[in-house]
Amino acid sequence: MATIHWNDGDIPSQKNKVVIITGANSGIGLESSRVMAAKGAKVIMAVRNLDKGEAAATLIKTNNPHADLDVMELDLADFASIKKFSANFHKKYNQLDILINNAGVMAPKKREITKQGFEVQFGANHLGHFLLTGLLVDILNKTPNSRIAVQSSLVHKQKTYGGADIFFDDLNWENSYNKDYAYGQSKLANLLFAYELDRRLKSVNSKVIVTAAHPGYTNTNLQKNYGFFVSVLMNNLFAMNVQQGSLQILRAATDPHLKGGEFIGPTKMGELKGYPEVVKSSEKSYDKKLSEKLWDISEKLTGFVYQFNNG
């Protein structure tokens, strides 16, 4: 049974498990890599910059020389890089126990685009992970008790972040760019995707489960686009430290009691802080019609059609 305050002591041994963590060189991804390696997992640190990735791996190894880490290149803002990552992963590994879709970019001041021309938050946070996951479903299906844990955000339901909607008329923010709305949309898309994928996997009796999490407000590099006041002062005064903030996704990724479809987040101070528990996401995030619509568009935009078999 979990302790009252679920923490990393509740994570069972991860020996013999292979775990991919996206955005593993910084913030929550780096801390999650450290913890999963300490629990005995082989951690694939998926990073867009190999130098930063190697530096992060060295940092983990400084305190844990036995950490079993493999730094691999993955730029979620480039479909070619995602396909290359998947091909390399399939060459090297024949199991995948946990996929942690964690990487994210927040609110660039000016609209930025991915290699294929999508607005970067929709493109990398959502479409990139949509494609990555689809390419790895086969190996997840082959691995007993495997799961996917998806990192979302509390802002998926906040008015200041777009009223928590998917803006189908202008998914790519070509007509008018609002950095906060674009981030909010991408984080709602993460949730719609997670729940829909869990339903689709269950419908073919796959044993792969999908969970989601949000880290409240956690002190990382994520808020850098908001300038010194937010990213340094506010972060240091009000945010959880990265050890606490990472517990949410770590629980989503490892708690053996979860069945799929759960959302894990902190419960104190309006879900900004606290230990990880099962929480509710917005009503819209559970809307099956909305998630199907997003799914169809995501398949069209990535050019990737999911193949489900329960292997």
Ligand SMILES: NC(=O)c1ccc[n+]([C@@H]2O[C@H](COP(=O)([O-])OP(=O)(O)OC[C@H]3O[C@@H](n4cnc5c(N)ncnc54)[C@H](OP(=O)(O)O)[C@@H]3O)[C@@H](O)[C@H]2O)c1
């Ligand atoms: N911190 C919070 O309060 C908070 C709240 C809600 C949700 N989240 C979510 O938590 C997740 C982790 O963020 P964090 O707080 O740990 O922030 P962070 O320290 O900025 O880490 C974000 C990670 O994502 C990577 N990344 C960004 N774009 C990428 C791309 N195109 N391809 C591959 N990797 C990419 C970054 O790589 P580089 O270092 O190379 O940029 C970095 O490793 C994000 O999904 C974020 O939306 C965080």
